[in-house]
Amino acid sequence: xxxxxxxxxxxxxxxxxxxxxxxxxxxxxxxxxxxxxxxxxxxxxxxxxxxxxxxxxxxxxxxxxxxxxxxxxxxxxxxxxxxxxxxxxxxxxxxxxxxxxxxxxxxxxxxxxxxxxxxxxxxxx
Numbered sequence: 308x309x310x311x312x313x314x315x316x317x318x319x320x321x322x323x324x325x326x327x328x329x330x331x332x333x334x335x336x337x338x339x340x341x342x343x344x345x346x347x348x349x350x351x352x353x354x355x356x357x358x359x360x361x362x363x364x365x366x367x368x369x370x371x372x373x374x375x376x377x378x379x380x381x382x383x384x385x386x387x388x389x390x391x392x393x394x395x396x397x398x399x400x401x402x403x404x405x406x407x408x409x410x411x412x413x414x415x416x417x418x419x420x421x422x423x424x425x426x427x428x429x430x431x432x
Contacts, residue, residue, distance in 0.1 A: 308330070308331070308332040308333045308421060309330070309331045309332060309423075310328055310329070310330055310331075310402050310403065310404060310421055310422060310423030311328070311329045311331065311423055311424070312326065312327070312328050312400065312401060312402045312423040312424060312425065312426045313326070313327050313328075313329075313426055314326040314327050314387075314426060315399075315400060315426035315427045315428045315429075316427075316428065316429070317429045317431065318392055318428075318429070318430055318431070319430070319431050319432075320392060320393055320394055320430055320431065320432050321391060321392065322392050322430070323388070323389060323390045323391075323392065324389045324392065324428060325386055325387065325388050325389070326342065326386065326387040326389065326400055326402075326426060326428075327384055327385075327386055328340060328342070328384065328385045328386075328387075328402030328423055329382070329383055329384045330383045330384070330385075330404065331383070333383075334380070334383065335359045335378055335380050335383050335384075335385065336359055336360055336380060336407075337406065337407055338358075338359070338404040338405060338406060338407050339356055339357065339358040339359075339404065339405050339406075339407050339409070339411075339413075340356065340357055340359075340378065340385040340402060340403070340404045341353055341354075341355065341356035341357075341365075341402065341403055341404075341405075341414060341419060342354045342355050342356070342376065342385075342387045342400055342401070342402055343400070343401045343402075343403060343416065343419075344396075344398035344399065344400045344401070344428075345398055345399050345401070345425075346395075346397060346398040347397075347398075349398075351401070351416060352367065353365070353367060353414045353415075353416075354366070354367050354369075354370055354374065354387070354400070355367065355370065355374055355376040355387060356376070356414055357376045357377070357378050357385060358407050358411065359378045359380055359407070360407060361407075361411075363411050364376055365411070365414060369395075370389075370396075373389065373390050373391045373392075374387060374388065374389050374390070375387075375388040375390075376388075385402060387400070389428070392428075392430045393430060394430045394431065394432045395430075396428060396430050397428060397429050397430050398427075398428060399425035399426070399427050399428075400425060400426050400427075400428055401422055401423060401424075401425045401426075402422070402423045403416075403419035403420075403421060403422045403423070404419060404420075404421050405418045405419045405420060
């Protein structure tokens with residue numbers, strides 16, 4: 308079972324990017340998937356999360372209204388559409404999964420046992 312994150316890049320402030328996280332070897336239906344990010348010199352933080360079967364989503368305050376998380380179970384992929392990007396969004400973005408049976412407020416890293424490799428998002432001013 309593997310998570311593969313992709314879609315990062317270098318953009319200017321105000322631009323958009325879409326990150327993808329594809330799960331291989333299993334079905335998204337059993338999991339909640341979250342995007343975390345880690346900026347240089349800062350702790351990793353949760354950005355957004357989605358539980359496929361319930362459709363429940365979570366967004367950090369810093370990205371509400373700008374980022375949208377969706378899932379395509381047929382493609383076993385979770386997307387993070389990032390609009391109106393800001394320089395402070397610059398970070399390595401990681402996707403991770405945890406069992407969907409945990410509560411929706413279980414968003415700390417410790418609950419996520421499987422992680423994809425990071426994808427770098429750089430937003431220039």
